Amino acid sequence: MTSDPSPSSRRRVLILGSTGSIGRQAVDVARAHPDRIEVVGLVAGSDEAALTRQADELGVTETGLGSEAAEQAAGTIECDVVLNAVVGAAGLRASVAALGAGRMLALANKESLVAGGDVCLAAAERGGGIIVPVDSEHSAIAQALQGAPRETVERIVLTASGGPFRNRRDLGSVTPQEALAHPTWQMGPKITIDSATLMNKGLEVIEAHYLFDLDYDDIDVVVHPQSTVHGIVEFVDGTMLMSAAPTDMHIPIQAALTHPDRVASAGERIDPDKLGSLEFEPLDRERFPAVNLAYAAGRAGGSRPAVMNAANEIAVQAFLDERIPFTAITEIVSAVIEKHPGGGATSLDEVLDADARARTIAGELIETRG
Numbered sequence: 001m002t003s004d005p006s007p008s009s010r011r012r013v014l015i016l017g018s019t020g021s022i023g024r025q026a027v028d029v030a031r032a033h034p035d036r037i038e039v040v041g042l043v044a045g046s047d048e049a050a051l052t053r054q055a056d057e058l059g060v061t062e063t064g065l066g067s068e069a070a071e072q073a074a075g076t077i078e079c080d081v082v083l084n085a086v087v088g089a090a091g092l093r094a095s096v097a098a099l100g101a102g103r104m105l106a107l108a109n110k111e112s113l114v115a116g117g118d119v120c121l122a123a124a125e126r127g128g129g130i131i132v133p134v135d136s137e138h139s140a141i142a143q144a145l146q147g148a149p150r151e152t153v154e155r156i157v158l159t160a161s162g163g164p165f166r167n168r169r170d171l172g173s174v175t176p177q178e179a180l181a182h183p184t185w186q187m188g189p190k191i192t193i194d195s196a197t198l199m200n201k202g203l204e205v206i207e208a209h210y211l212f213d214l215d216y217d218d219i220d221v222v223v224h225p226q227s228t229v230h231g232i233v234e235f236v237d238g239t240m241l242m243s244a245a246p247t248d249m250h251i252p253i254q255a256a257l258t259h260p261d262r263v264a265s266a267g268e269r270i271d272p273d274k275l276g277s278l279e280f281e282p283l284d285r286e287r288f289p290a291v292n293l294a295y296a297a298g299r300a301g302g303s304r305p306a307v308m309n310a311a312n313e314i315a316v317q318a319f320l321d322e323r324i325p326f327t328a329i330t331e332i333v334s335a336v337i338e339k340h341p342g343g344g345a346t347s348l349d350e351v352l353d354a355d356a357r358a359r360t361i362a363g364e365l366i367e368t369r370g
């Protein structure tokens with residue numbers, strides 16, 4: 001238990017991607033804990049009207065639109081925590097800026113670590129920033145690990161709901177509307193499609209590699225349709241800690257914004273009497289090849305994960321625009337990696353170059369299919 005914070009221990013939080021699914025829930029968390037959290041800045045992509053409404057409601061004067069504004073705010077606005085809830089690799093520069101400026105980075109934008117994991121860790125080392133995960137699986141695992149020494153950890157297991165097509169055979173005919181109907185989580189469109197292809201789990205494997213400094217051999221994935229257990233840590237003595245929470249992103253967002261304190265919240269609870277049976281089953285890696293693609297890209301290292309991520313962003317948008325079928329998303333990602341296996345990724349420029357080239361190739365492949 002922690003004592004009530006004094007006003008001086010109020011966290012000053014900058015929210016990047018404030019108008020999105022995570023951003024709006026972060027605003028809810030701030031509103032629920034005015035004694036703990038003060039929002040000092042808001043950045044969105046292009047929705048100026050929504051941003052202005054949020055700023056007026058919260059009395060925030062520091063606002064901006066777009067990646068450059070996010071990067072600048074992350075590096076310059078006086079704050080304690082930068083919540084990066086931008087979608088896609090567009091959030092990478094801001095993560096690097098926040099870590100380089102010594103901030104605590106509450107990271108929802110997993111693409112930052114997928115595309116530029118080494119660059120983010122180098123910025124943290126240089127500037128003294130730390131990363132606290134917002135993704136529910138990584139939040140669960142961090143809470144189960146509680147700083148356990150590396151040599152005591154056998155492996156971690158990320159759970160996956162399996163998405164809306166866990167039991168569907170014919171994936172070629174999936175429509176955007178069907179893919180946008182996730183069975184357990186309400187999220188922005190890009191991550192919802194990633195959850196349907198299971199690329200989201202692949203991205204999370206790479207994210208976990210960087211967050212927890214684990215080899216890919218020590219990171220596993222299991223399908224758990226109820227999404228009650230979010231992450232599992234297996235220790236060397238055979239003990240497994242399974243970390244569970246309601247399927248409500250307010251919980252990991254709050255955990256990150258108030259880290260390392262645990263603060264009461266009025267949200268939903270899991271009632272063990274009503275839990276019934278929890279199922280766990282192996283991932284079908286043939287029907288959902290994205291997870292293997294991500295393991296391979298992660299193991300190859302360098303800018304390969306950045307290439308994979310960029311190709312995926314373009315392919316997901318093309319699917320949402322009804323330009324390619326659902327199954328073409330991973331086909332395009334795979335084809336882009338073949339054409340552009342990537343090179344080094346030790347500088348931000350190298351990563352951004354690889355990202356830009358992969359986007360061009362993915363666009364060309366989509367055109368040719370058209």
Ligand SMILES: NC(=O)c1ccc[n+]([C@@H]2O[C@H](COP(=O)([O-])OP(=O)(O)OC[C@H]3O[C@@H](n4cnc5c(N)ncnc54)[C@H](OP(=O)(O)O)[C@@H]3O)[C@@H](O)[C@H]2O)c1
Pocket residue numbers: 016017018019020021022023043044045046047048065066067068070084085086087088090108109110111134135136185186187188189190191249
């Ligand atoms: N949603 C979830 O439950 C969930 C769970 C775990 C992890 N995540 C991760 O959290 C991140 C955000 O996901 P989301 O579901 O919240 O996405 P979302 O609903 O699509 O929101 C994305 C946010 O990013 C902003 N944005 C887009 N491009 C930008 C740019 N170039 N510069 C600055 N801001 C930009 C958008 O602004 P506009 O509104 O102005 O376009 C919006 O505020 C993703 O990396 C996702 O993987 C999400």
